[in-house]
Amino acid sequence: MNKNNVCIITLGCSKNTVEAETVAGLFVKEGFKIISNVEEADIIVIHTCSFIQDAQKESKYQIQQAGLLKQKNKNLKIFVSGCLAQLLQDKIKKEYPFIDGYVGTGNFDKIVKLIQENKFFFKTKVAGGVTNFKTRVLSTNLPSTYIKISEGCNHKCSYCIIPNIRGSFTSRPVKAIVDEAKFLADSGVKELNIIAQDTTSYGIDIYQKLSLSKLLKEISKINQFKWIRLLYAYPSTINKELLETIYEKENICNYIDIPIQHVSKNVLKNMRRPTNTRQIIESIKNSFPNIILRTSLIVGFPNETDADFKELVAFIKQNYFEHVGIFAYSDQKTAISYKFKNKISKEIIEERLNILATEQFKNVIKNNKNKIGKTFEVLPEFVSKNKVWGRAYFQAPEIDNMIIVSKRDDISLGQFTNIKIKGYKDYDLIAK
Numbered sequence: 001m002n003k004n005n006v007c008i009i010t011l012g013c014s015k016n017t018v019e020a021e022t023v024a025g026l027f028v029k030e031g032f033k034i035i036s037n038v039e040e041a042d043i044i045v046i047h048t049c050s051f052i053q054d055a056q057k058e059s060k061y062q063i064q065q066a067g068l069l070k071q072k073n074k075n076l077k078i079f080v081s082g083c084l085a086q087l088l089q090d091k092i093k094k095e096y097p098f099i100d101g102y103v104g105t106g107n108f109d110k111i112v113k114l115i116q117e118n119k120f121f122f123k124t125k126v127a128g129g130v131t132n133f134k135t136r137v138l139s140t141n142l143p144s145t146y147i148k149i150s151e152g153c154n155h156k157c158s159y160c161i162i163p164n165i166r167g168s169f170t171s172r173p174v175k176a177i178v179d180e181a182k183f184l185a186d187s188g189v190k191e192l193n194i195i196a197q198d199t200t201s202y203g204i205d206i207y208q209k210l211s212l213s214k215l216l217k218e219i220s221k222i223n224q225f226k227w228i229r230l231l232y233a234y235p236s237t238i239n240k241e242l243l244e245t246i247y248e249k250e251n252i253c254n255y256i257d258i259p260i261q262h263v264s265k266n267v268l269k270n271m272r273r274p275t276n277t278r279q280i281i282e283s284i285k286n287s288f289p290n291i292i293l294r295t296s297l298i299v300g301f302p303n304e305t306d307a308d309f310k311e312l313v314a315f316i317k318q319n320y321f322e323h324v325g326i327f328a329y330s331d332q333k334t335a336i337s338y339k340f341k342n343k344i345s346k347e348i349i350e351e352r353l354n355i356l357a358t359e360q361f362k363n364v365i366k367n368n369k370n371k372i373g374k375t376f377e378v379l380p381e382f383v384s385k386n387k388v389w390g391r392a393y394f395q396a397p398e399i400d401n402m403i404i405v406s407k408r409d410d411i412s413l414g415q416f417t418n419i420k421i422k423g424y425k426d427y428d429l430i431a432k
C-alpha cells in the first residue's frame with residue numbers, strides 16, 4: 001500500500017487516546033502522514049469504544065460516516081480497532097461490509113504492519129494491549145497527557161464488559177513506565193495523568209504486592225512534571241502508603257479520582273463491588289482532608305430501591321467530592337447485570353439523575369464560593385472568543401469544570417500562570 005494520509009478517529013476514554021497516539025507514531029515511523037481532516041484521508045482508522053450503549057452508538061455512527069466517504073472515494077481504506085471491534089469480532093464485517101479490516105484490543109499496534117502487508121482482515125485478540133509507547137505522537141500541543149500503567153481488569157463488576165474485551169489485569173514494569181514518562185517529559189509534558197482500568201491494583205500481578213506508591217515515587221523524581229494526577233483508583237486497594245505518597249510529594253496533585261458507583265450495600269453487592277465505599281471515602285477525607293476527590297456514580301441499577309437512592313443522595317450531601325460524574329445505568333447484553341430482574345424504568349432513572357445532579361450542583365456552588373479571592377497556578381488550555389479556559393491542580397483534563405479568564409497579554413496557552421479567582425458561573429470558576 002502507498003504511504004498515504006492516515007486519519008485516526010479516537011473515541012471513548014483517555015486509554016484509547018494513548019493507544020491511538022502510540023499507533024500514530026508507528027504510522028509516522030513507516031512513512032505515513034497523520035492528518036486530522038477525514039475528507040483528505042486515504043486510510044481511516046476508527047479506534048472505537050463500547051463501554052456503554054451510547055459509546056457503541058457513537059462508534060457505529062463514525063463507521064457509517066466513513067462508509068459514506070468511501071462511496072465518494074472508492075480507494076479509501078477503512079479499518080476498525082478497539083473495544084467495539086473486540087466485542088463484535090466477525091460480526092463487524094457483516095454489519096459493515098465496506099470496512100477493509102478490523103483488529104482487536106490485543107493487536108492494535110500490529111495494524112500498521114498488517115496494512116503494509118495488505119492483510120486486510122485479521123482476527124481479534126484479547127489482552128496484551130498496546131505496549132510500544134516509545135513511538136507516541138502526542139495529539140495535542142498542550143503540556144498535558146496521560147500514561148497507561150496497566151491493561152485489563154481482574155474485577156468482575158456485574159454491569160461491565162471491559163474485562164471480556166480488555167482481558168485480565170496486566171501491569172507494565174516500573175522501568176517501562178518511567179522510561180515512557182521521561183520521554184514524555186523530554187517532549188515538553190508538564191502534567192502527567194496516570195490511567196488504567198484500575199490504577200490502584202498496580203503491581204499485584206508482576207510484583208505480588210500493591211506497588212502504585214513505589215511507581216508514583218519514581219515518576220515524581222522526574223522534575224519536569226509539575227502535576228502528576230491519579231485517575232481510576234479502585235476503592236478497596238487505596239492504602240495509607242499511597243495516600244501519604246500523594247500528600248508528601250510536591251509534584252503529585254492532591255487529587256484522586258475514585259469511581260465508587262454507589263454507597264448502598266445492596267446496590268454495591270449487586271454490582272459485585274466492595275460494599276464499604278462509604279467508610280473508605282470517610283476515612284480518606286478524615287485523614288487527608290486536603291485531597292480533592294472525584295467520583296463516578298451509576299443511578300438506576302437494577303433493584304435500586306428508593307431507600308438505596310436516598311442513601312446515595314444523603315452521602316453526596318456530605319460534599320466529600322468536588323467533582324461527580326453521574327451516569328444512568330446502561331444495559332449491555334453481555335454483562336452479568338443484563339439478566340437481573342427489577343430493571344428501573346427510564347422515567348425513574350431520569351428523575352433520580354436530576355435529583356442527584358441538583359444536590360451535587362449545590363456542593364459545586366459551595367466549593368466555588370470558597371475559592372473566591374484565592375490564587376491558583378493555572379494551565380491555560382484553549383481560547384474561545386475573548387476568553388481563555390484553564391485548569392488548576394484540583395481539575396482533571398476533559399472531565400472537570402474549568403477556570404475562565406478574560407484574554408490578557410500575560411497568559412499564553414500551555415504556560416502555567418498564577419490567577420486569582422473572582423467568582424463563578426454555574427460549574428466554572430471565573431477570574432478577571
Ligand code: SF4
Nearest residue numbers: 153155157160162197
Ligand atoms: S473495575 Fe469494574 S468497572 Fe472498572 S473496568 Fe474493572 S470490571 Fe469494569
